[in-house]
Amino acid sequence: MRTSYSVSDIMTCALARMLKDGETVFHGVSSHLPMVAIQLAKHMQAPNLVHLNIPGGVNPSSLKKASYSSAGADLVTGAEAYFPLDEVFDLSMRGKLDVAFLGGVQFDVHGNVNASVIGDYRQPKVRLPGGAGSAVLIPTAKKIILWRTKHDKRTFVERVDFVTTRGNLWKIVTPLCIFEFRHGKLHLDSIHPTSSLEEVRANTGFELLYDEIKYTPPPSKRELDVLKKIDPYEYRALEFQLNR
């Protein structure tokens, strides 16, 4: 029997599977997808993850009220300790943050991330929200996982307009595929079964690098069941509902 799933499901599962048990993992604001992914991983292969976030709740017990924010107080209610943002940063500086989930608006084949501006920094054509913690976390957290719910030629470019940061980039998850950063370049790691090599190529602004064509395994029945339980209101799909 085939189970139906959405792009946000496969993205969430892809993010979740990248986490190993016992790791210390952080996400910031506007980060519903990784927030749900962390909880999914805790219910699957990684029950002893340490989930850190901006309001400071260590291992929040539920996300069900986090409708409009991944920095809300809900993450503190039912948490097991309080460890706020400034401390998370210090932790990463000390080399003790295993994984940080971060966003960005523009990415290039060289692993540079732009979350700042399109155009000139002082006279921008478009002022983006800013990199938030990225500029210090991407160079210091051990593994950086980026995600973006848009995959087009303006997002994946040969050279970003502005290098907000670069560093320990490991994976980028998009609606179409997963990139892995190695030997100084983004490589196509796997294509989601909902997409195709042609679609990825047509929507990527740099030449695709890959050794072999692999496909992201679809969400398992168990993963989808857990998602239904931990994220019944599908916050993981919020970003798709408001694609700007």
Add this chain to the structure above:
Amino acid sequence: MRTSYSVSDIMTCALARMLKDGETVFHGVSSHLPMVAIQLAKHMQAPNLVHLNIPGGVNPSSLKKASYSSAGADLVTGAEAYFPLDEVFDLSMRGKLDVAFLGGVQFDVHGNVNASVIGDYRQPKVRLPGGAGSAVLIPTAKKIILWRTKHDKRTFVERVDFVTTRGNLWKIVTPLCIFEFRHGKLHLDSIHPTSSLEEVRANTGFELLYDEIKYTPPPSKRELDVLKKIDPYEYRALEFQLNR
């Protein structure tokens, strides 16, 4: 009617009278005399003092259990807020600490304080306890009040063995007198009525500077009554009981 009082009473009163209402005042460890003096001032001219200390109790309500420590948890019980040592230091660095009461073992006419060593720093003849916070507080708190329960030629010297610190020294209170630091030198400010110019001179290792001979006003009846109430076990006299 003459009231009887001890040297620790007059020292405590002298310290207390130096405080103005509304000031922010700190004392450290081994500081029973200033600790009692602050409470005395709060009951006299300065009800709105802000009393800060090492354990972090802002305006502790009672000192009655602080028998063996002026850094004990008693200072937290009944306090109005928690503002610990590291924060007190930061406050002083910001120029917002009005008064710090500090100790020292050796003082010279130039306003230098030694709390570190007698002899060579690396191979000391006598290793003293160390200046604790003095080396950063004496230069930054607005007014420094020192006290010492010993007054002899080894304590008040022409040149200290080691300059632990110097800075915003204002007054030094001893069992015999009060010095004031002005124009770069210690000046005899007032002699306690329990002592005399001769006694001060005989016990001071530098030439006394003074404009006129003044005497410290003796403790008033009201001061002594308050002392009895706030410090019934005479912690203010502890240092005299163990004069090393």
Add this chain to the structure above:
Amino acid sequence: MKKILTLQEAVAYVQDGDTVALGGNVLHRAPMAFVREMARQKKKELKLVKTAGAHDIDLLCALDCVQSVEAGFVSYETKYGLAPHYRKAVESGKVTVNEHACYTVICALRAASMNVPFMPVKGLCAGDLLVKNDYFVVVEDPFGGEPVTLVKAIVPDVAIIHVHECDQHGNARIYGPRFEDVLMTRAAKKVILTTEQIVPRERMKLQAEYIDIPGFLVAAVVHVPQGASPCSCYKKYDIDDQALRSYLAMQNRDEIESYLKRYERKDYAGERMAVWV
């Protein structure tokens, strides 16, 4: 020593051109009533400081109160999209953005709280932020290690923090996430609190150990129930979805001024209430 002021009085403390640190984070516990009153009093050329701002910064940009923004992130979260007036003001050149990593704002405030001119920062070692901004420099480590990035101190003239409760002296408590608020009260020259509730001193003393802001650091206290609305306030109220949506649909200044007007009664209600001290 009377610290309890009306909202208008307290906002009058803020000078045009001041560096203003705003408490809260994105849509949570931002001092919105105070922000609205700054807009009503037409403050000019404010230099805003916050790790991650949203409605507060956007509203002040919409009404031309802002000269510059020091922040790591300015946007509503996912559901509400970007900060339109902030973007417009920056793109038109009216407002200067000094982009930070959120952590470098924290470090710059730590430097202020210690009264030192800069703070070393481990993580900021690559990229254009380092190149384009003169508040970052890379120096040699005098102790012989790797080069070190320094961020220049940010000393707010005033920090505006919305708290759950405080007494008349300003001894204050925040429940739930404190974000950078406590740090801001140590970094700023002056601290102004808006509060959901003014409670008797004796009640604050019952849990003195958990007071976040001791009163002696506080210059003024303003009683403003719902003072963070339409942002959320932990365990008190959630965001006001309708107000946010109506604001975000507004295109011109008149609309936004009438939006401000609509809050007036609510913003000034607290000062008319009896305060038990």
Add this chain to the structure above:
Amino acid sequence: MKKILTLQEAVAYVQDGDTVALGGNVLHRAPMAFVREMARQKKKELKLVKTAGAHDIDLLCALDCVQSVEAGFVSYETKYGLAPHYRKAVESGKVTVNEHACYTVICALRAASMNVPFMPVKGLCAGDLLVKNDYFVVVEDPFGGEPVTLVKAIVPDVAIIHVHECDQHGNARIYGPRFEDVLMTRAAKKVILTTEQIVPRERMKLQAEYIDIPGFLVAAVVHVPQGASPCSCYKKYDIDDQALRSYLAMQNRDEIESYLKRYERKDYAGERMAVWV
């Protein structure tokens, strides 16, 4: 991932030559049981770090466990006088003192917690400490202000903190004064807790907001009721005046070793108790 260890096991984590940060302050909540066990296991050449130490540092100096002490103050308080064995060890040249202002220890630990090589310090601008110690340097301010003193980071290999209660994962709470203990847990490479009580995780979660040390920072937990004695532990017990006096009257090593011996039963008692997890 079993974190609950016996005292002997936990102390075996400490290596000769380690930089060891000791929690507490003067006679309050020093991790004395752990200190005694370090002495019993004859640790050598420890580099001790504390703002203001007393019985802990003195005892380790008495039994030749110490190479150096980084502190602002080492002495018993008023009533009990100076730290005799520390003094003797320093004056005889066996132990090196790196004298700090207490604040420069704090700043050096802050640097470690941020993983930067130094921390600027405002106050230390005069005197011989600046001249004699190579962990202080004065540099120019690259932003154009006055010269700035920097203190070199102190990175403890291990921080030993005695807490009131924690769960089996190390989520810990300290009541009353926390001194530099929380900072030490952020600065050190490894954190070991001794605790008055091990309580169920669900109970710790009831006041999760007030947990001082989250478990994921903690490497080991040792159950040692009375683990700070003869120092005090807020709301649990006062100092043991008799024990301190008897110790301070001791002149030779044999006496001090028998003093250690006398504590053995008490120090090891916790590990035999049932722990509810």
